[in-house]
Amino acid sequence: MSVANIYYMLTNGQIISQSTLDLYAVKQASGELSKQLPPDTFTDSYDALGLVEPLYPLELLAMLMEMNTYHFRCCKVKAQDTAGLGWKFIPKDGITNDTANDLQLSGIKNLLEHPSKEMSFLEIMERALIDTEGLGNGYIEIIRDSVDEEILGLAHIPGHTMRRSKDKTRYAQKRAARVRWFKPFGEERDIDMNTGDYYPKGNLAPEARGHEILHLLNYSPRSDYYGSSDITPALGALLGDINRQEYNLQFFENHGVPEYIFLFEGVDLDDTLQAQIQTYFQSDLKKKRHASLILTAKKDPSDPNAQDIKITAEPLAVEIKDASFRLYRTDNRDEILAAHGVPPYRVGVAAVGSLSGTTAVEMTEIYKSSIINPRQAKLEWIFNQFILPVFKVTDWQFKFLEIDTTDEDHDVSISERLEKMAALSPNEVRLRHGLKKVEDNPNMDKYYINGVPIDAANAPRTALPVPAQEQTNILRAVKDLHAKLVAIATKMVDERKEISGKSNGKDKDSSKFSWRGL
Numbered sequence: 001m002s003v004a005n006i007y008y009m010l011t012n013g014q015i016i017s018q019s020t021l022d023l024y025a026v027k028q029a030s031g032e033l034s035k036q037l038p039p040d041t042f043t044d045s046y047d048a049l050g051l052v053e054p055l056y057p058l059e060l061l062a063m064l065m066e067m068n069t070y071h072f073r074c075c076k077v078k079a080q081d082t083a084g085l086g087w088k089f090i091p092k093d094g095i096t097n098d099t100a101n102d103l104q105l106s107g108i109k110n111l112l113e114h115p116s117k118e119m120s121f122l123e124i125m126e127r128a129l130i131d132t133e134g135l136g137n138g139y140i141e142i143i144r145d146s147v148d149e150e151i152l153g154l155a156h157i158p159g160h161t162m163r164r165s166k167d168k169t170r171y172a173q174k175r176a177a178r179v180r181w182f183k184p185f186g187e188e189r190d191i192d193m194n195t196g197d198y199y200p201k202g203n204l205a206p207e208a209r210g211h212e213i214l215h216l217l218n219y220s221p222r223s224d225y226y227g228s229s230d231i232t233p234a235l236g237a238l239l240g241d242i243n244r245q246e247y248n249l250q251f252f253e254n255h256g257v258p259e260y261i262f263l264f265e266g267v268d269l270d271d272t273l274q275a276q277i278q279t280y281f282q283s284d285l286k287k288k289r290h291a292s293l294i295l296t297a298k299k300d301p302s303d304p305n306a307q308d309i310k311i312t313a314e315p316l317a318v319e320i321k322d323a324s325f326r327l328y329r330t331d332n333r334d335e336i337l338a339a340h341g342v343p344p345y346r347v348g349v350a351a352v353g354s355l356s357g358t359t360a361v362e363m364t365e366i367y368k369s370s371i372i373n374p375r376q377a378k379l380e381w382i383f384n385q386f387i388l389p390v391f392k393v394t395d396w397q398f399k400f401l402e403i404d405t406t407d408e409d410h411d412v413s414i415s416e417r418l419e420k421m422a423a424l425s426p427n428e429v430r431l432r433h434g435l436k437k438v439e440d441n442p443n444m445d446k447y448y449i450n451g452v453p454i455d456a457a458n459a460p461r462t463a464l465p466v467p468a469q470e471q472t473n474i475l476r477a478v479k480d481l482h483a484k485l486v487a488i489a490t491k492m493v494d495e496r497k498e499i500s501g502k503s504n505g506k507d508k509d510s511s512k513f514s515w516r517g518l
Contacts, residue, residue, distance in 0.1 A: 131159030146206035
């Protein structure tokens with residue numbers, strides 16, 4: 001049985017042998033061509049600086065957000081839905097808008113409206129929350145006035161550049177070889193931003209003092225220092241989807257994608273045959289779509305055992321490999337969305353329910369109550385407990401705006417039914433939908449059952465006044481009806497007389513007469 005030598009024709013017109021691919025596979029398996037992640041910039045600093053290493057490489061987690069569409073969209077959507085829709089101040093419990101002191105809000109409003117020269121408050125919060133969702137940890141820098149300790153501004157610090165000390169009293173940021181130190185928010189002592197050493201308050205020059213840090217973390221039971229991303233349980237699906245994407249290309253990334261496989265029996269591929277094949281695919285086929293390829297090869301006349309020459313070319317359908325991963329991709333996508341708790345349509349995926357109806361409303365309500373509301377409550381608690389007291393705000397509390405999940409048509413239908421059942425007055429319906437009360441019409445505060453006021457349900461019924469024109473129309477109709485009845489009666493009497501006369505004469509069978517009158 002003859003053994004064929006196998007060669008691959010690539011889209012760029014090059015020809016490579018199976019042995020070349022085997023060598024490539026060996027190199028890849030040995031790691032010579034692996035794409036390694038950039039090293040942890042803190043690798044040599046954890047022990048020297050007294051820092052704690054995170055559970056997972058933060059640089060890797062930051063890169064993963066750029067390598068998967070659904071993961072990045074989930075992180076961004078949750079950040080925007082939590083703190084990107086706006087904010088407001090509402091009176092605390094027991095205090096009304098009329099009694100709350102508006103002057104207390106001047107300082108905090110100025111901070112939130114102008115927290116930085118580069119970014120708005122919502123953008124700072126969004127970036128910090130994207131880090132929290134993708135890395136498990138987000139950081140906000142608090143900038144104070146060096147004299148009266150008033151908070152002057154806020155800034156976002158990229159989460160992958162920050163590490164925490166073993167004693168939990170310091171944060172270190174490292175970029176290249178430079179290290180900058182920060183202290184937790186509320187720490188009274190001054191920290192040297194270059195050395196990390198603490199000094200009694202006021203004993204350090206203002207230009208050398210490190211700023212405070214608000215550390216936002218997604219709790220992990222495995223660490224007392226750092227949080228973890230929601231994607232952690234689905235890292236297998238995330239990495240699997242990345243490998244699926246690169247599967248058909250990574251093996252041939254230095255050669256191209258194979259289009260044809262050539263099998264040579266009884267002859268090896270020499271320079272002449274290779275030149276003929278390359279000329280055909282690189283030149284002849286482009287000039288003439290149906291050009292023919294003719295290869296010439298001779299058996300070795302000096303070898304009596306030489307095999308018959310046979311050359312076979314077979315096209316390769318590489319796209320089938322990618323198609324075979326479609327279900328795998330869908331499974332990976334669903335697992336990533338489930339790990340984040342984000343409804344599919346929030347990241348641009350249309351989801352259809354089991355009864356072929358959309359489940360967007362139900363899924364949004366669950367997403368809002370179980371994912372977004374707890375995150376907003378945690379951030380609001382931080383602001384109300386730590387930031388507002390700095391500005392001496394006692395009558396108000398900070399609150400983020402929530403996702404609007406109302407269905408206007410559904411709410412109007414419910415209000416209509418409640419009004420017909422006397423459960424709501426017209427004015428209460430107006431207030432329910434954000435409209436002002438009608439003050440100059442007492443009927444708007446009454447309750448109605450199917451349009452009838454309930455205070456008139458048991459009242460004696462009296463005839464309503466009838467307009468003059470309507471009365472005229474009624475009288476005319478009655479007169480016309482009376483005239484028709486008189487005409488019919490007269491006709492009936494005449495017919496009876498005529499029939500009676502006939503019965504006395506010629507027609508004796510009067511019993512067969514049947515009157516069919518009105």
